[in-house]
Amino acid sequence: MKLSPRRRRLVARVAGYVVFATVILAVAGAADWGRLSESFFRLDIAGSMFPEAITVALRNTVIYTLLAFVFGLTLGLILALMRLSSILPYRWFATAYIELFRGLPSLLVLFMVGYGVPLAFPDREIPGGVYGSVAVGLGLTAAAYMAETIRAGIQAVPKGQLEAARTLGMSHTRAMISIILPQAFRIVIPPLTNEIILLTKDTSLVYVLGVTSTTIELTKFAGDTLNTRVNPTPLVVAGLLYLVITLPLSQLVRGLERRAGRER
Amino acid sequence: MSTIEISALHKSFGSLEVLRGIDLAVEPGEVVCVIGPSGSGKSTLLRCVNLLEEPTSGSIRVAGVEVTDPDCDIDAVRRGIGMVFQQFNLFGHLTVRENVTIAQRRVLKRSRAEAGRIADQNLERVGLAEKAGAYPAQLSGGQQQRVAIARALAMDPQLMLFDEPTSALDPELVGEVLAVMRGLAAEGMTMLVVTHEMAFAREVASRVVFMDGGVIVEQGPPEEVFGAPREERTREFLHRVLEPTRVSETEIGARPAE
Numbered sequence: 182m183k184l185s186p187r188r189r190r191l192v193a194r195v196a197g198y199v200v201f202a203t204v205i206l207a208v209a210g211a212a213d214w215g216r217l218s219e220s221f222f223r224l225d226i227a228g229s230m231f232p233e234a235i236t237v238a239l240r241n242t243v244i245y246t247l248l249a250f251v252f253g254l255t256l257g258l259i260l261a262l263m264r265l266s267s268i269l270p271y272r273w274f275a276t277a278y279i280e281l282f283r284g285l286p287s288l289l290v291l292f293m294v295g296y297g298v299p300l301a302f303p304d305r306e307i308p309g310g311v312y313g314s315v316a317v318g319l320g321l322t323a324a325a326y327m328a329e330t331i332r333a334g335i336q337a338v339p340k341g342q343l344e345a346a347r348t349l350g351m352s353h354t355r356a357m358i359s360i361i362l363p364q365a366f367r368i369v370i371p372p373l374t375n376e377i378i379l380l381t382k383d384t385s386l387v388y389v390l391g392v393t394s395t396t397i398e399l400t401k402f403a404g405d406t407l408n409t410r411v412n413p414t415p416l417v418v419a420g421l422l423y424l425v426i427t428l429p430l431s432q433l434v435r436g437l438e439r440r441a442g443r444e445r
Numbered sequence: 446m447s448t449i450e451i452s453a454l455h456k457s458f459g460s461l462e463v464l465r466g467i468d469l470a471v472e473p474g475e476v477v478c479v480i481g482p483s484g485s486g487k488s489t490l491l492r493c494v495n496l497l498e499e500p501t502s503g504s505i506r507v508a509g510v511e512v513t514d515p516d517c518d519i520d521a522v523r524r525g526i527g528m529v530f531q532q533f534n535l536f537g538h539l540t541v542r543e544n545v546t547i548a549q550r551r552v553l554k555r556s557r558a559e560a561g562r563i564a565d566q567n568l569e570r571v572g573l574a575e576k577a578g579a580y581p582a583q584l585s586g587g588q589q590q591r592v593a594i595a596r597a598l599a600m601d602p603q604l605m606l607f608d609e610p611t612s613a614l615d616p617e618l619v620g621e622v623l624a625v626m627r628g629l630a631a632e633g634m635t636m637l638v639v640t641h642e643m644a645f646a647r648e649v650a651s652r653v654v655f656m657d658g659g660v661i662v663e664q665g666p667p668e669e670v671f672g673a674p675r676e677e678r679t680r681e682f683l684h685r686v687l688e689p690t691r692v693s694e695t696e697i698g699a700r701p702a703e
Contacts, residue, residue, distance in 0.1 A: 339532075339534070341530055341532050341534035342534060342536065342537075344497055344530070344534065345528075345530065345534035345535075345536070345593075346536075346548075347497070347520075347523065348495060348497070348523055348526070348527075348528040348597075349523070349524075349548035349552060349596070349597075349600060350520050350521070350523045350524035350548060350552040350553075350600065351520070351548060351551060351552055352520055355551055355552070359547060359551055360536055360547075363538050364536075364537060364538050367538060
């Protein structure tokens with residue numbers, strides 16, 4: 182019997198589901214769940230991590246993220262405006278900066294800030310101790326990404342908006358502040374929230390600066406506990422705590438994108 | 446003193462010469478309608494008046510001030526010139542009322558109360574007082590354009606520029622915008638209007654300017670330009686615009702199928 186095209190598509194789809202489910206079940210079945218739960222899900226070890234996991238490690242992770250985000254956003258906005266400036270050297274500088282810092286690993290930049298800045302400016306130090314160093318070290322990289330996002334946001338505001346503002350007698354600066362940037366930021370809120378999620382995960386690199394028991398963040402905290410207890414359960418706890426931060430944020434992004442879609 | 450005095454105006458975009466020597470004066474209280482085919486340079490001419498486009502050469506004086514002078518404070522000149530765009534260009538993140546107050550507050554430094562009062566007056570004038578709290582996206586095109594007119598009027602301009610204000614509107618919304626413009630003209634506002642609304646030009650204009658190929662081909666009172674055009678190009682344009690169903694196949698070079 183010859184199948185009609187519609188029947189053929191149905192058969193192909195059902196076959197796809199079957200293969201998919203088989204692969205998932207085969208992988209899950211092959212794993213040794215008993216040993217996994219013994220080493221990764223030891224409730225006593227997990228319990229011993231609290232409340233420090235939240236009051237110190239999670240708290241510091243959030244603080245590092247926010248500081249780096251604020252620093253990166255400020256620098257990113259300046260770079261975006263330089264990138265769009267009519268002054269050629271500004272454009273050059275911004276382009277060079279963005280290409281450089283997008284191309285370097287965050288870990289490397291963090292290292293350079295942590296060890297390079299004290300060497301370059303021996304009489305001064307970044308205010309805020311390790312908090313300041315993290316803000317700068319992670320913020321420098323984040324700024325490069327955010328500059329491109331903000332630039333795209335500014336360019337997404339129709340040209341007529343600037344013309345209308347200038348026609349009403351506003352200076353270019355005034356038009357940017359009152360008319361263009363407020364609309365540009367509305368456009369880039371979802372991608373900027375994504376940037377916070379990325380930054381949250383990048384705070385796991387902070388250990389290279391040498392953190393103490395009061396400035397410790399989630400990954401280092403989990404790693405230390407893993408070393409003392411010789412058991413990987415802390416990694417699972419840290420992972421879950423990262424998700425506590427990042428899942429609501431991605432939910433927020435999705436909501437914001439839906440709203441933006443409706444407004445258009 | 447003329448409100449606008451343009452002489453020997455040239456404007457090129459790259460190698461494309463859009464304006465090829467324009468001389469035009471607009472006197473206080475005049476309503477000058479500029480008509481002509483698309484690509485004739487009408488909008489560019491209008492945009493040169495408030496320097497949205499930088500002229501390549503020539504002189505433009507607005508109320509006696511040479512706007513092409515590098516020492517000219519263009520922001521100050523623009524304050525006295527209202528402009529209405531084809532695409533309305535309302536500020537989408539602000540309410541109707543805020544659209545009308547923001548330049549009053551930031552540019553003219555009026556107090557919140559005064560700016561609000563003037564905004565309400567002008568929204569009243571265009572018949573949209575009850576929409577003050579709405580956002581532009583919630584309004585029809587005709588309503589948006591009327592808000593744009595109120596926004597310009599709130600700055601107390603001595604001259605209004607209209608750049609095809611009804612071209613982006615659904616046909617049934619054109620009338621409300623033209624009605625507001627007719628009211629303005631009757632109040633004695635000096636207006637320079639680029640338009641495809643021939644009936645409006647005929648009825649409201651004190652002078653009609655026909656442009657083609659970057660030059661002014663013909664100008665005069667509407668009854669002359671529409672009733673007895675002197676130039677062949679004007680006649681051809683008016684024929685095509687006013688009687689689009691009468692354009693013959695031979696005129697456009699089409700050949701009927703055998």
